[in-house]
Amino acid sequence: MPELEVRGLTKRYGGTVAVDDLSFAVEAGKVTGFLGPNGAGKTTTMRALLGLLRPSSGEALVEGRPPAEMADPLRTIGAALEATAFHPGRNGRNHLRTLAVAAGIPGPRVEEVLEMVELTGAADRRVKGYSLGMRQRLALAAALLGEPRILILDEPANGLDPQGMRWLRDLLRAQAGEGRTVLVSSHLLSEVSQTADELVMIRGGRLVAQTSLAEFTAGGGAQVRVRAADLAGMAAALEESGAGVTRDGGEALLVGGLGADQIGELALRRGIALHELAPQRQSLEERFIELMGDEEGAP
Amino acid sequence: MNLLRSEWLKLWTTRTTWVMLGIALLGEGLFAGLYVGLAPLGEIGEIDQVATGTGLLLVMLLVLGVLIATTEFRHGTASSTFLVSPRRYPVLLGKLAAALLVGLLAGAVYVAVNAGLALPLFSGRGGELPATGDLIDVYLGVVVSYALICAFGLGVGAIVRNQVGAIIAAIAFFFVLSPLPELLPGSVGDYFPAQAIGSLHGSSEGDGSLNQIGGGLVFGAWAAGLCALGTLLICRRDLGE
Numbered sequence: 001m002p003e004l005e006v007r008g009l010t011k012r013y014g015g016t017v018a019v020d021d022l023s024f025a026v027e028a029g030k031v032t033g034f035l036g037p038n039g040a041g042k043t044t045t046m047r048a049l050l051g052l053l054r055p056s057s058g059e060a061l062v063e064g065r066p067p068a069e070m071a072d073p074l075r076t077i078g079a080a081l082e083a084t085a086f087h088p089g090r091n092g093r094n095h096l097r098t099l100a101v102a103a104g105i106p107g108p109r110v111e112e113v114l115e116m117v118e119l120t121g122a123a124d125r126r127v128k129g130y131s132l133g134m135r136q137r138l139a140l141a142a143a144l145l146g147e148p149r150i151l152i153l154d155e156p157a158n159g160l161d162p163q164g165m166r167w168l169r170d171l172l173r174a175q176a177g178e179g180r181t182v183l184v185s186s187h188l189l190s191e192v193s194q195t196a197d198e199l200v201m202i203r204g205g206r207l208v209a210q211t212s213l214a215e216f217t218a219g220g221g222a223q224v225r226v227r228a229a230d231l232a233g234m235a236a237a238l239e240e241s242g243a244g245v246t247r248d249g250g251e252a253l254l255v256g257g258l259g260a261d262q263i264g265e266l267a268l269r270r271g272i273a274l275h276e277l278a279p280q281r282q283s284l285e286e287r288f289i290e291l292m293g294d295e296e297g298a299p
Numbered sequence: 300m301n302l303l304r305s306e307w308l309k310l311w312t313t314r315t316t317w318v319m320l321g322i323a324l325l326g327e328g329l330f331a332g333l334y335v336g337l338a339p340l341g342e343i344g345e346i347d348q349v350a351t352g353t354g355l356l357l358v359m360l361l362v363l364g365v366l367i368a369t370t371e372f373r374h375g376t377a378s379s380t381f382l383v384s385p386r387r388y389p390v391l392l393g394k395l396a397a398a399l400l401v402g403l404l405a406g407a408v409y410v411a412v413n414a415g416l417a418l419p420l421f422s423g424r425g426g427e428l429p430a431t432g433d434l435i436d437v438y439l440g441v442v443v444s445y446a447l448i449c450a451f452g453l454g455v456g457a458i459v460r461n462q463v464g465a466i467i468a469a470i471a472f473f474f475v476l477s478p479l480p481e482l483l484p485g486s487v488g489d490y491f492p493a494q495a496i497g498s499l500h501g502s503s504e505g506d507g508s509l510n511q512i513g514g515g516l517v518f519g520a521w522a523a524g525l526c527a528l529g530t531l532l533i534c535r536r537d538l539g540e
Contacts, residue, residue: 004355031513043539047537047538047539050382050385051379051381051382051385052381052382052537052538052539053537053538053539054310054380054537068385068386072384073383073384073385074383077382078377078403079379079382081378081539082378084375085374085376085378085379086374086375086376087309087317087370087374087376088314088316088374090309090312090313091312091492094308094352095310095376097308097312098305098308098309098312099305099379099383099525101301101305102301102302102304102305102380102383102384102393103301104381105303114487126376170525211307
């Protein structure tokens, strides 16, 4: 059973469709990147998984059950939705205490998570004076309070400096390493490409792709660069086999539609010496832009 | 119980509560010291007017009740709160208990100020104090009305959700609209919030047909009805954009 699952999830607001018949599942022990341009429906999907809004149709399930039926919510699922959702006049420690008390979590855990997100020194200051990065970390601390089995984080990297980003990556890797489920959204591939094991990509409220990061990196439109003693003969042989061949400068070929194994065997059969046989990894960013269109990269 | 403790903590970890109740209690102190102490005795009126004070706390607790419901929507903390309790209605019960408690607490402090300052001044200047039993009745009515009006505000806040809108709605409903039916013939007006609070206070101005307990029950029913409707709406509505 997947830890998180949406099945045919649809959410309409008046006439506009925010999420349109979306289905995917998220497994434990992995960091799953939830990618899409702004307005793709990521936040709406996450809110449905947290039971904060009710689907127009379809369902959102946490450990196989609707979120409202969670037995011990804060120990099941921790969420950081927006870095602005604090009372500006309350200090960081008291914000966490209100949540800990409500969930029956003992006081020392508040100090622990403050330490984890490196906010102990600022804990007695009112949130009003926090920077965006500090608010992100306070939101993360709230998510971690109950040592939940599942973490749902909406754009947690916004406002973090490079050290903060690295710290966040390490934290998410460690959480997944302990067998927890981590779903983290972003509109920038580069933010999750060093962290995520799995990718769920949506656009316009619909699923574009769900794949492992490795498959995504290797797959689709991948080409093999070939250099050979007899380049023209090799090109002809490849074309006979139905491969797509383009010249990469004067001395190499870019071959699509055939794997490196098949190309090597073909060369052996034709008695052509190969000088290079190199699968080309298309850059992640290129593939992402291909899938998402040019909205990607908008801040 | 945990949810009540959480709501109680929320109340006292921002300055708003302290400032609002502080101002109101200061106002009652000034009323006792300056007005009861200095105004011509004939203008001060009956003892139950002395004992029920200025009504400043009534306004503050009405607004505080609204804030208990709406602040979480204004600042977006409602999402975190309802994540702890996805069924939502227990949170509203916690808020209701906190509202009633803060009303009782404010009432207790008020009685201490009033009995400690206004009454001695009044009797010291020759005002006639009523029997202790009657005085206790008036004070009980005041304390209960503080608790109930905070719950009343909570109900309006839960229904309206927008903070400014809810404060305006609560004040307009209680102070402007609900006294209007008094103008109608018969006793219809007695069953609206403003007059019901008057009966609950046992005020001599209240020429209504309800006694103290009746007034308390009627006003309590208004508060309960608003809270029930607000809870129902909050359980059904989506949170977030």
